[in-house]
Amino acid sequence: MARASSPKRKPSRRPWRRRLILALKILGVIAALGVIALAVTVYTTRAQLPSFDQLKSSPNGQMIRVHAADGTVIVSLGPSYGEWLSYDEIPKVMRDATVSVEDRRFRSHIGIDPIGVLRSVKLMIANWGTDRRIQGASTITQQVARTIFLSNKYTLSRKAHEAILALALERKFSKDQILELYMNKVYYGGGAYGIDAASRKFFGHSAKQLSLGEAAVIAGLVKAPSHYSPTADAEAAIGRAGVVLQLMAETGAITPEQAADTDPKSVALAPEPHQNSVRYFTDWALPQLDMLIDETNAPLDVWTTLDLSMQRAADTAIKADVPKGVQGALVSIDRDGAVRAMVGGKDYVSSIYNRATTAVRQPGSSWKLFVYLAALEAGYKPDDMVVDEPVTIQGWSPRNDSGHFSGAMKIRTALAYSVNTIAAKLGQDVGFHTVADMARRFGITTPIDTTPAMVLGTSEVHLIDMTRAFASVANKGIAVTPYGITKVTANGVTIYQHEVDRSHVLVAPYVAAEMTDLLQTAVATGTGRAAQIGRPVAGKTGTTTSNKDGWFLGFSSGLTTGVWMGRDDAKRVGGLSGGHAPARAWHDYMIKAVAGRPVEQFDTQVTLPEWQLEPDEESYFGQPDNGMFVDENGYPIAPGTYPGDTPTGPPPQQGYPDAYPGGTYPPDGSRTAPPEQPPVQQPPERLDQDWMDRVLGRTPDPDRRAAPAPARTPPPNDRSRGP
Structure with missing residues (x-):
């Protein structure tokens, strides 16, 4: 008889439920312990906080004295403080503007804003894996904690410490006291700490008299003081103030009508004190302190590479030689990378934009440096x-x-007269990616185009990067890295000392020597003749589409200098070319800058190019050396199709080789030959040893007689080498 089968039992889920409940209990205990630990930490921190009066008198900001190479103090930077304003003395519109833009839930949160934290976490998840830094969750209380007790270093430990301090501050002080601390201590840019200092700096009066528009401008500065500063970028400051007014209307601090009736453009700014071109250099060098040192409180003395006499010469050359309505920039680098002079524009007061380090422009034929290397x-x-x-x-x-x-x-002839077809053939032979790699190797940090037209300089570059590349050639192929800070001391103790790295070889010494050989020819007889200074010079001109940019970069006696000229809006400049105004500015600066230096001969003497090749118009009349063949993106265009490409005057006429001595031209850029003057046939200049002695500043041998010039017979084609 078969045994009756018993029904299957379903597996019990109770063990899993018990485990889940146990896990939840453990998590609950951990959370409770965490809350208790946090509470103990907060109240312990609260007990250790200084009193309100002590916090009012605590220092903030850092005094910095910047020294030139000879020890002269060129700039003193640091905090400026106005009158301490109590909560009741701060205008209501200023308090409301600050709360609306910085922390609209300031009156309701406990020191940290859970809603803001959740939004920040959401953004962090969305941007995971990128370099984007997520900000915006810090409350006013957290900013007070960071300003008084912490640094701006962005780390998770610092954020945690900041949150604990914020919770402790909220337990010890009232909301009004915290807001008073914030508005008297926060940094508003331009060295101004606190609203009274900011009001006096930007508007010329006490913060007690701030209008709604002025309050909106100041409140908008905290997010990015340097970017939104009205003295640095008035348009950005006005736009940011408009955002503040909208936020004030959203939070009910003002009515929509008040926001609409307030025009930030009508706010009158106080005149800026006089600043000279030295600030272009300090604006570039000082931000590097964040990477060099950790000291954020002690007063600092920063010793720099700037040579004041060279800086004055650079400033004078740019102001004197840059055509009207055009901007110019200059960077001068010593053989070890020390930046001796830097001019980022014609006038620092009217424009703090540093065209030497920040602007990106097409280099024209100066880019051929990398093709020939x-x-x-x-x-x-x-x-x-x-x-x-x-x-x-x-x-x-x-x-x-x-x-x-x-x-x-x-x-050498092809480079001396900037022959485009030869550069294109060389680029094709070695490979356009190889040329791009060479540029990268020599310090070009901007994107590089690899289409064939790249050999004519279609990729935009920084002036300081191009100058660095030429300096590395001058340094026999060893990398030159520009630097501006030699050492930093805090209370007399050296906390940073620059060390020059001479170990990075970019090309073999013979390659650098051959490149220098070619660049000597370009200055001695080619497109850069206006840069001759009576001693050995190697360099290259550059002129871009429709005369939008003019460059000259070169070196002599251990000093490398780059000059750029053009309009900020990249519109054409009639008559501008690298061989004219930029080369003249280079000449005017360098003849003073190297006056006290010994004359240094290059590894090779100047070798004349094949003199049967007549100099092209770039040499005499400054036509663009890549302009009529490619557009801004490097694509080919037909001659004469670019807007405004028609010359403003008749083409140079035979018989007027000296109509424009030194490459000068009228302010409007026209190049019209003198009227009613009979053509005068000038004899060709004798390119012999005496001529080279004169160019290089050598004493000619009185007993030597110049040899007769050879016949102008072109070399046979069977000697040619096709790339």
Whole structure:
């Protein structure tokens, strides 16, 4: 008889439920212990907090004295404090504007804002894996804690400490006291701590008389004092003030009608005190302190590389040689990377924008430095023959500014007269990516185009990066890294000392020597002749589309200097070219800057190019050396199709080689030959040893007689070397 089968029992879920309940209990106990520990920490911190009067008198901000290379104090920076205003003395519109824009739940939270924290966590999750820093969750109380007790270093431990301090502050002081501390201590930019100092700096009167528009401007500064400062960027400050007014209307601090009737543009700013071009340098150098030192409280003395006599010469050269309506910039770097002079614009007061370090512009033919470096490294030699002839690369057909092709020529001749077809052929031979890699190797930090037209300088660059590249060539191929701070002392103790790294070799010394050889020729007889200073000089000009940019970069006697000129809106400048105003400014600066330095000869003497090749118009008349062939993006365009490409005057006429001595031209950029003057045939300049002695400042041998000039016979084509 079969045994009756018993029904299957369902597995009991009670063990899982018991485990879940146990886990929840453990978590509850941990949370309770955490809350108790937090409460103990907060109240312990509260007991250790200074009194309100002690917090009012506590120091904040850091005094910094900046020294030039000779020890002269050039700038004193640090906190400026106005009158301490009690809560009742602070205008209501200022209090309301601050709360509306910085912490609209200030009156209701406990020191930290849970809603703000959740929003910050949500943004952090959304931006996970990026470099974007999430901000905006800090309450006014947290900012008070950070301003008085902590640093601005962004770490999780600092944020946790900040939160505990904020909770403790809320337990010890009233909301009015915390807001009073905040508004008298927070940094508003320009060295101003507290609303009274900010009001006096920006508006010229006490904060007790702040209007609604002025209060909106000041309240908007806290988020980014340097960016929204009305003295640095009035448009950004006005736009930010408009946001503050909208937030005040949203929170009910003012009516929508009041917000609409208040025009931040009508706010009158106090005049800025006189500032000179030294501030371009200090604005570039001082932010580097955050990476060099950790000291945030002790007064600092910062010793820099700036040479005041060179800086004055640079400032004078830029102001004197930059055409009207055009901006200019100059950077001068010593052989070890020390920045000796920096001018970021014609007038620091009217524009603090540093065109030497921040602006990005097309370098024109000065970019050919990297093309020829890549070619020399690949095995080309300065006297190798190449053929100037029509060439098409990936649908792009570069042309020379002279409008003709000269056949076989040496590489030194091609660079001296900035022959575009040769640069294109060399770039194609070595590879456009190889040229880009060479530029990266020499310190170009901006994006690099790798289309064929890149050889003519279509990629935008920083002036300081290009100057650094030329300095590395001058340094025999060893990398030069620009620096501005030599040492930092705190209370007399050195806490930072710069050390020069001379170990990074970019190219072999012979490649750097050959490149210097080519650059000497460009200055001695080519497009950069206006930069001759009576001693050995190596350099290169650059002119871009429709004369929008003019460059000259070169080195002599251990000093490398780069000059850029152009309009901030990148519109054309009639007559501007690298061989004219920029080369003249370079000359005017360098002839003073190197006056006290010994004359240094390069590894090779100047070698004349094939003198049967007549200089092109870039050499005499400053036509753009890549302008008529590519647009801003490096794509080919037909000659004459660019707006305004028609010359403002008739083309240079035969018989007027000296119509514009030194490359000068009227302010409007026109180049019209003198009327009713019969053509005068000038004899060609004799390019012999006496001529080279005169260019290089050497004493000629009185017993030596110049040899007769050779016949102008072009070299046979069978000697040419095609890239």
